[in-house]
Amino acid sequence: MEMQLEQTERGVWVFVEHRKGEIAGVVLELLNEGRRLAKQLGEPLACILLGSSVVHLSSDLMEYGADEVYVADVPEFDTYRDDLYADALEYLIETYRPKIVLIGGTSNGRSLAPRVATKLKTGLTADCTEFDLDDEGNLLQTRPAFGGNLMATIRCPKHRPQMATVRPKVFTEAKRETGRAGKEILVELPELNPWMEILEVVDEDAVGPNLAEADIVVAGGRGVGGPENFQLVEELAKALGGAVAASRAVVDAGWINYSHQVGQTGRTVAPKLYVACGISGAIQHLVGMQSAETIVAINQDPDAPIFSIATYGLVGDVKEIIPALIKAIKS
Amino acid sequence: MHIVVCIKQVPDPSQARIDRETGLVIREGVDKIINPYDLYALEESLRLKEAHDGQVTALSMGPPSAEDVLKDAVAMGVDHGVLLSGRDFAGADTLATSYALALAVQKLESVDLIICGKQAADGDTAQVGPGLAANLDRPHVTEVRKIRHIEEDKMVVERLTDTGYEVIRLSLPAVITVVKEINEPRIPGLRGMMRAKKAQIPAWDAEYIGADPQRLGLKGSPTRVWRTFEPTRHGQGEMLRGTAGEQAVLLWEKLRGRL
Numbered sequence: 001m002e003m004q005l006e007q008t009e010r011g012v013w014v015f016v017e018h019r020k021g022e023i024a025g026v027v028l029e030l031l032n033e034g035r036r037l038a039k040q041l042g043e044p045l046a047c048i049l050l051g052s053s054v055v056h057l058s059s060d061l062m063e064y065g066a067d068e069v070y071v072a073d074v075p076e077f078d079t080y081r082d083d084l085y086a087d088a089l090e091y092l093i094e095t096y097r098p099k100i101v102l103i104g105g106t107s108n109g110r111s112l113a114p115r116v117a118t119k120l121k122t123g124l125t126a127d128c129t130e131f132d133l134d135d136e137g138n139l140l141q142t143r144p145a146f147g148g149n150l151m152a153t154i155r156c157p158k159h160r161p162q163m164a165t166v167r168p169k170v171f172t173e174a175k176r177e178t179g180r181a182g183k184e185i186l187v188e189l190p191e192l193n194p195w196m197e198i199l200e201v202v203d204e205d206a207v208g209p210n211l212a213e214a215d216i217v218v219a220g221g222r223g224v225g226g227p228e229n230f231q232l233v234e235e236l237a238k239a240l241g242g243a244v245a246a247s248r249a250v251v252d253a254g255w256i257n258y259s260h261q262v263g264q265t266g267r268t269v270a271p272k273l274y275v276a277c278g279i280s281g282a283i284q285h286l287v288g289m290q291s292a293e294t295i296v297a298i299n300q301d302p303d304a305p306i307f308s309i310a311t312y313g314l315v316g317d318v319k320e321i322i323p324a325l326i327k328a329i330k331s
Numbered sequence: 332m333h334i335v336v337c338i339k340q341v342p343d344p345s346q347a348r349i350d351r352e353t354g355l356v357i358r359e360g361v362d363k364i365i366n367p368y369d370l371y372a373l374e375e376s377l378r379l380k381e382a383h384d385g386q387v388t389a390l391s392m393g394p395p396s397a398e399d400v401l402k403d404a405v406a407m408g409v410d411h412g413v414l415l416s417g418r419d420f421a422g423a424d425t426l427a428t429s430y431a432l433a434l435a436v437q438k439l440e441s442v443d444l445i446i447c448g449k450q451a452a453d454g455d456t457a458q459v460g461p462g463l464a465a466n467l468d469r470p471h472v473t474e475v476r477k478i479r480h481i482e483e484d485k486m487v488v489e490r491l492t493d494t495g496y497e498v499i500r501l502s503l504p505a506v507i508t509v510v511k512e513i514n515e516p517r518i519p520g521l522r523g524m525m526r527a528k529k530a531q532i533p534a535w536d537a538e539y540i541g542a543d544p545q546r547l548g549l550k551g552s553p554t555r556v557w558r559t560f561e562p563t564r565h566g567q568g569e570m571l572r573g574t575a576g577e578q579a580v581l582l583w584e585k586l587r588g589r590l
């Protein structure tokens with residue numbers, strides 16, 4: 001299906017995810033990277049804002065770098081929902097024809113983007129960590145594959161828009177420029193066709209900050225010794241201002257719930273700092289965290305595989321090292 | 332009720348190696364396994380079948396060797412396996428894959444629910460489930476951690492989110508993708524293994540499912556791998572020395588500057 005490119009497509013779009021009236025961190029990261037691409041193309045940077053009573057966010061988005069903000073403010077968009085959000089985004093893309101669409105690689109973004117890309121019969125690259133433009137202005141989209149063992153650069157040369165989800169925490173957030181203005185476009189949507197009802201949205205008392213968006217992650221493995229000792233991991237996370245994670249062995253043992261599991265059958269995280277306490281470093285765990293910028297491993301076995309990817313390795317008992325580390329941090 | 336489970340054969344991720352010269356994944360000599368997440372999809376379909384008196388079809392697109400994962404599925408208890416195979420399908424990205432799977436689902440009789448794994452261990456894209464739903468013009472919910480119940484033409488599920496979970500009621504037919512938390516997959520018993528040995532797995536080609544060859548495989552894939560390379564490693568890490576207390580202090584000195 002090679003369609004003729006008319007090159008009428010213009011602009012870089014950022015999909016605005018928001019929660020409880022606040023713009024998600026990943027959106028500010030996308031605005032920074034989107035700004036850079038838009039500048040290189042000499043085209044505008046626009047935001048797509050879908051929600052209920054969210055119009056006030058559009059001036060914030062302009063201060064963070066958006067030249068244009070397309071707003072659809074309707075009561076049905078009260079909470080994020082795949083069916084209506086996907087229909088609306090598909091409609092807006094078809095109507096206004098952007099060249100590039102960037103969506104945060106959050107749980108919502110990873111659900112929304114493929115539905116929209118499929119409807120538009122265009123390409124979508126998942127969890128990008130780097131962007132560039134080639135000589136013809138095609139987006140070069142780099143992403144980890146095979147659990148981070150391989151990097152691949154993907155192009156979508158013959159279809160528009162070029163769509164990508166972007167891993168949170170990879171790009172730095174855009175800086176706010178107070179007073180920066182842009183154009184607000186209030187859009188009318190065609191009649192929407194609901195397929196689902198959101199009965200309940202539950203925020204679980206996560207231990208510490210949200211794992212997907214944390215700069216610092218402290219993870220505990222079976223080597224921590226037991227559910228009582230797992231508190232040590234939580235205390236260290238608190239001292240560092242980080243989120244708590246765990247290996248599968250710990251989740252299976254029931255010391256902490258599944259939403260904290262990192263690895264092949266859990267979450268993928270790429271924080272600035274990952275501290276692995278009593279984790280052996282099985283490949284299934286490594287694929288979920290090896291893209292972290294700095295990795296600290298604490299393990300009593302000097303031959304544990306985790307040390308092969310660690311920036312700093314500490315050999316010893318977590319029950320001694322963690323309290324000493326907390327003391328050092330607090331002093 | 333008729334449930335379709337989509338399963339993919341992937342190279343065993345624990346054996347993943349990269350050819351340093353070409354930067355490509357080495358596929359030779361690497362075991363092929365069923366995508367780990369798809370075991371949860373299979374198990375959930377079997378539980379629904381047992382509770383609601385239904386039938387389950389496992390569907391896979393891949394080379395002839397993918398028959399193995401369909402036999403595994405039969406061993407676990409699914410009623411039928413269907414393999415989508417042929418030269419036209421080769422080199423498909425997620426758009427071409429979900430198009431082909433959607434046509435195969437339409438070829439099956441009155442399907443109520445399609446279950447996929449959260450993502451495949453080779454590409455990690457998590458796109459095929461939502462893409463399949465879009466092709467079928469039906470709703471989807473990703474990262475389902477629990478099916479609460481099924482009512483007539485609707486079901487209620489819990490979806491894992493970045494901050495907790497959501498409870499969603501959606502119309503059937505629908506596509507869901509499932510996470511590990513949803514169940515504990517069963518180990519096939521002897522009877523199942525025997526059944527799998529004898530099972531005939533029909534192979535469907537592009538013509539049989541009525542596909543437009545231009546929308547299949549590499550031809551139907553808008554995305555192209557431009558280059559692959561090995562990620563930059565952290566370099567040789569540094570092992571700290573000393574007692575527990577000394578190492579802790581040393582580490583904090585090093586980290587403090589970076590944070």
Ligand SMILES: Cc1cc2nc3c(=O)[nH]c(=O)nc-3n(C[C@H](O)[C@H](O)[C@H](O)COP(=O)(O)OP(=O)(O)OC[C@H]3O[C@@H](n4cnc5c(N)ncnc54)[C@H](O)[C@@H]3O)c2cc1C
Nearest residue numbers: 221222223247248249263264265266278280282300317318
């Ligand atoms: C299909 C599949 C999917 C999987 N998915 C995942 C996944 O998503 N995430 C995941 O994590 N795993 C996953 N696994 C499991 C993975 O293979 C490992 O079994 C698991 O990661 C091991 O967890 P662990 O490192 O906590 O435990 P162990 O391997 O038991 O390691 C414990 C470590 O702690 C050290 N230790 C013990 N006592 C102390 C002490 N007092 N002080 C310091 N160190 C100590 C030991 O030396 C050892 O290295 C998966 C496996 C399979 C087959």
Ligand SMILES: Nc1ncnc2c1ncn2[C@@H]1O[C@H](COP(=O)(O)O)[C@@H](O)[C@H]1O
Nearest residue numbers: 337338392447448450451456457458459
């Ligand atoms: N070739 C395939 N054949 C059957 N199912 C597939 C195939 N590719 C992907 N899937 C399904 O889609 C899910 C997500 O895959 P992916 O989008 O590739 O990460 C998998 O867990 C499978 O359930």
